[in-house]
Every structure is written in C-alpha cells, then in structure tokens.
Amino acid sequence: MPQPGEPVRPQTSAEDSFLDLLIETLADLEESVRGPFLQRFFKTFTQLDLTEAQSLDAWSKILARQREFSEALGRRIALKTALVDVLGATHFMRVPVVLEYEEYKKLQSYAATDGLTGLYNRRLFDETCERELTRSKRYNQQLAVVIFDLRYLKVVNDQYGHLKGDDVLRLAANNLRKTLRASDFAFRIGGDEFALLLPQTDPEQAATLCRRVRSNFEAEVAPLQMKVGVTLDFGLAVHPRDAETKESLIDAADKQLYASRNAATTSRVIPMEPPVTARPAAPRETPVAPSTTAAPVTPPSAAASAAAAPGVAQAKQVTHPRKWERVSLSGTKSYAVIDGSLKTATVVDLSYGGVALVFDKGDDLPTQFTAVLHVPILPPLRVSLRKAYANSAEGGRVRMGCAFVA
Numbered sequence: 001m002p003q004p005g006e007p008v009r010p011q012t013s014a015e016d017s018f019l020d021l022l023i024e025t026l027a028d029l030e031e032s033v034r035g036p037f038l039q040r041f042f043k044t045f046t047q048l049d050l051t052e053a054q055s056l057d058a059w060s061k062i063l064a065r066q067r068e069f070s071e072a073l074g075r076r077i078a079l080k081t082a083l084v085d086v087l088g089a090t091h092f093m094r095v096p097v098v099l100e101y102e103e104y105k106k107l108q109s110y111a112a113t114d115g116l117t118g119l120y121n122r123r124l125f126d127e128t129c130e131r132e133l134t135r136s137k138r139y140n141q142q143l144a145v146v147i148f149d150l151r152y153l154k155v156v157n158d159q160y161g162h163l164k165g166d167d168v169l170r171l172a173a174n175n176l177r178k179t180l181r182a183s184d185f186a187f188r189i190g191g192d193e194f195a196l197l198l199p200q201t202d203p204e205q206a207a208t209l210c211r212r213v214r215s216n217f218e219a220e221v222a223p224l225q226m227k228v229g230v231t232l233d234f235g236l237a238v239h240p241r242d243a244e245t246k247e248s249l250i251d252a253a254d255k256q257l258y259a260s261r262n263a264a265t266t267s268r269v270i271p272m273e274p275p276v277t278a279r280p281a282a283p284r285e286t287p288v289a290p291s292t293t294a295a296p297v298t299p300p301s302a303a304a305s306a307a308a309a310p311g312v313a314q315a316k317q318v319t320h321p322r323k324w325e326r327v328s329l330s331g332t333k334s335y336a337v338i339d340g341s342l343k344t345a346t347v348v349d350l351s352y353g354g355v356a357l358v359f360d361k362g363d364d365l366p367t368q369f370t371a372v373l374h375v376p377i378l379p380p381l382r383v384s385l386r387k388a389y390a391n392s393a394e395g396g397r398v399r400m401g402c403a404f405v406a
Contacts, residue, residue, distance in 0.1 A: 117173035144206035
C-alpha cells in the first residue's frame with residue numbers, strides 16, 4: 001500500500017500483462033515453433049493474414065521499437081504501442097480496431113515537441129503555419145504570427161551557467177502556455193526564439209497579448225535575482241495585412257522583432273561619442289550639429305560631401321554594424337504624428353540612432369520637435385527628434401532623417 005505522498009504507479013491492464021508474458025514465453029521457443037504461433041497471434045489479435053516469415057519479422061521489429069520508445073521516454077512502453085507503430089508503418093494494418101491509440105498518440109506528440117520546454121518544435125511550426133494560413137484564406141480570417149526573442153540569454157549562460165539558462169527558457173515556455181488561448185499555438189523554433197500562431201486575431205489583439213506575455217515573464221523571472229535584464233522582445237505580422245505566404249509572414253515578423261529590439265535599446269542607451277560640429281555639405285541637405293544627448297544620423301551622400309570639403313570636421317565612425325543598421329518599415333503602414341500641428345509623415349525605416357520620415361509637403365519643422373510614432377508592433381510611442389538631413393523625394397515629397405534625442 002503506498003504511503004502518503006508517495007507517487008501511485010499506474011495499474012497494468014490485463015492485456016498488457018498477457019503481452020508481457022507472451023514476450024517471455026516466445027523468447028524461449030525455437031523459430032519453427034514461434035512462426036506458426038505468431039501467425040495465429042496476429043490473425044486473432046489484429047485480424048491480419050500474415051505469412052510465418054512476415055510474422056517473425058514483424059515481431060522482431062515490434063520488440064526493437066518497444067526498446068527504442070522506452071529508452072527515448074525513460075519508462076517502459078506497452079508492447080501494443082510499438083505494435084501499432086510497426087504494423088501501421090508497413091501498411092499491414094489499415095483498420096486496427098482492437099488496439100488502443102492513446103500511447104501511440106503520446107509518442108507522436110513527443111516526436112513533435114522540444115525536449116527542454118515541452119513546446120512544439122520548428123518542424124511542427126512550419127506544418128501548422130501552412131495549415132492555419134490555408135484555413136485563414138479559405139474563411140477570410142486573420143492570422144497573427146509572432147516571433148519572440150529571449151534577450152540576453154547568452155549573457156545568462158555565460159555568467160550563471162547553462163542550467164540557469166535552461167531555467168529561464170522553461171519559465172518563458174510555461175508563461176506562454178499559461179497566457180495563450182485554447183485555439184493558439186506555441187513553439188520553440190530556435191535556441192532563444194519562440195513563435196506563436198494566433199488564429200482569428202487582429203494586430204491590436206496580438207500586440208496586447210504579446211505585451212501581457214512579456215510582462216508576466218519579467219515578473220516570473222525576477223525571483224531568480226539575476227543582474228541581467230532578461231526579457232522577451234517580439235515582432236508580429238498579420239495575414240492578410242502584412243503578407244500572404246508563410247515565408248513572407250515570418251520574414252515580416254522577424255523585421256518587426258528587430259525594429260522593436262532596436263527601439264527598446266535606443267530608449268536605454270546613449271551613444272558615447274564626443275560632440276562634433278559640421279557645417280552644411282550639400283545644397284539640398286541641412287545637417288544639424290549633434291548634441292551631447294543624441295547621436296547624429298548622417299546619410300551617405302552627406303558624409304561623402306563632408307569628406308571632400310576642406311576644413312569640415314569629420315565625425316568618428318562608431319563600429320556597431322548591427323546597431324546602426326536600418327530596418328525598413330515600408331509596407332507596414334507605420335506613420336508619425338507631429339506634436340503641435342496637423343502634420344503627419346510616413347515612417348519608412350528605423351535604426352538604433354533614429355528614424356526616417358517622408359512628408360508630402362515641404363520641410364517647415366523646427367530643428368527639434370516631438371512626434372508620436374505608430375508602428376504595428378508597438379503602442380503609440382512619443383519621441384523627441386532632431387533633424388539630421390532633409391532630401392527631396394519622389395513626387396515632390398521630402399525625406400527627413402531624424403536622430404532620437406534621449
């Protein structure tokens with residue numbers, strides 16, 4: 001009788017006990033005897049007409065598959081589970097009405113899940129995304145694809161060890177499971193990357209859910225008392241607004257993730273470059289002297305002109321290739337509203353240091369101004385901007401590069 005608190009072992013069914021006894025008995029029989037017996041066994045137990053040779057071969061494969069499954073799961077698997085798998089794969093068994101499939105379905109799920117977190121893996125993400133996208137198109141519904149990135153996981157692994165990093169990954173996975181609806185899907189698609197599929201979800205609903213996931217995760221990871229600001233960055237794309245195919249949806253979500261991560265970094269880090277004063281270098285551009293609180297964003301044409309002009313001070317190049325890389329927001333319907341006026345602009349790209357805006361009419365803004373950025377993956381974000389350059393664009397419009405002012 002089990003003691004209080006002791007785990008109760010599941011009872012073995014009479015059928016399983018019979019099959020275990022059968023394994024032991026057949027092991028001591030000669031092949032000439034095993035063949036006819038197994039032939040009758042498969043006929044009675046599974047309604048299959050096999051030859052003696054087929055019966056012997058199937059039995060050998062079933063025993064091997066049982067050992068394989070048991071080693072993979074760390075516990076003994078019932079023989080009938082291995083029997084279903086082997087006979088189903090060989091197309092002998094088309095209507096296995098007498099066998100139970102519960103264990104077999106568990107093994108199928110095991111093959112499609114990530115061993116550390118228990119979430120579905122990348123292979124199942126690709127399959128499920130294709131299926132849900134097809135369903136969304138058929139019924140004219142929206143489908144949101146979200147990519148999460150666990151920021152600073154490598155730092156956690158380096159400073160606290162990989163066991164602590166595994167704890168952080170499991171926390172993130174558990175948080176996803178607790179936050180999602182029954183109709184949603186969660187996956188681990190890479191070392192520090194997770195993905196969500198949210199059927200019948202519009203951009204605002206998806207962004208709200210993602211912010212809730214991030215907030216809950218930060219609260220759950222706080223008790224680990226690490227001196228690393230671990231959090232979840234996310235990017236999302238919604239069919240049909242952002243893309244029509246699986247590949248383009250994932251690519252759009254990746255770009256939004258990168259833009260979100262750069263925007264978050266910008267709000268926390270002030271580049272430590274010495275102030276440099278430069279005078280105008282081109283007739284159609286208006287470079288502005290950088291302040292000590294904002295890094296200048298200089299377009300390539302202005303930089304080349306300044307290099308050619310004698311007596312113009314040169315700004316030292318910062319060696320941060322990813323930090324200054326621009327992320328295109330074209331096609332995402334991102335826009336900015338300028339404070340104190342009715343003027344709006346299209347947000348065409350975003351970088352670590354600033355943002356590029358396109359205005360329909362001429363440039364009549366002050367050197368420094370405030371705007372509210374509306375980017376699909378973020379809530380409305382109020383920022384202080386300093387003009388770095390203004391170029392003529394196609395159709396009489398004006399493209400303006402602006403640096404973030406911390």
